[in-house]
Amino acid sequence: MLKGRNPTSATLVRRRDGGFYLHVQICDAAPEPASVTDHLGVDLGVANIATDSDGTIHSGKPVDDVRRKNNLQRKRLQRKGTKGARKKLVRVSRKESRFKRHLNHEISRRIVDTAKRTGRGIALEKLKGIRTRIRARGGEAFNRLSGWSFAQLATFIAYKAVLAGVPVVYVDPRHTSQRCAECGHTERSNRKSQSEFVCKSCGLSAHADKNAARNQRALANRSVAIELDSQVG
DSSP: OOOOOEEEEEEEEETTTTOEEEEEEOOOOOOOOOOOOOOEEEEEEHHHHHHHHTOOOOSSSHHHHHHHHHHHHHHHHHOOOOOHHHHHHHHHHOOOOOOHHHHHHHHHHHHHHHHHTHHHHHEOOOOHHEEEESOOOSSSHHHHHHHOHHHHHHHHHHHHHHHHTTEEEEEETTTTTTTTTTTOBGGGGOOOOOSSOOOTTTTEEEEEHHHHHHHHHHHHHHHHHHHHHHHHH
């Protein structure tokens, strides 16, 4: 498996189940990022984990289903309060974490594959303050927000993009959920609900996350165009 590769270090790891694994770090050269003028905008959210500017929605329903099931199990185990129940709680938490990680890998791979196949870069929102920008009212909504790893998904997208030679542009997501992707009119009341966007100026009706992703695509395209102009100048 390592033939022709360049291993730089190795660590022997003992798993909780008693098995041993050898983690080998390999140094590979990443391809040069492609030169692009268009981007696939990616909006991160709670109800929908990720939505791209092509209109593809990566739903958070599988995670919600697992979380609801595990929450019921946690409540039963917490009421029981035995040593065995506490151990079971830890196993449930680890299982849910592995499921989230697997889903983040799946979503990030699809996003990067789409960008590479269509010869585009990826427009990804800057994550700073994302938990304050995304509103979550009520216990269930708050649990969905606090229980999701936006940073993990963004990291998976970023490193998979590097390996695929797909450039990533980070954009400021402020007002992208309130701005019309068609006419540019920005108003808080444009977003009627979590999923519904209706522009008060031009009347555009769209899924709110798709509209936001289109705005992020436009910001990335504008940023790259300005950079190219400055290089020519």
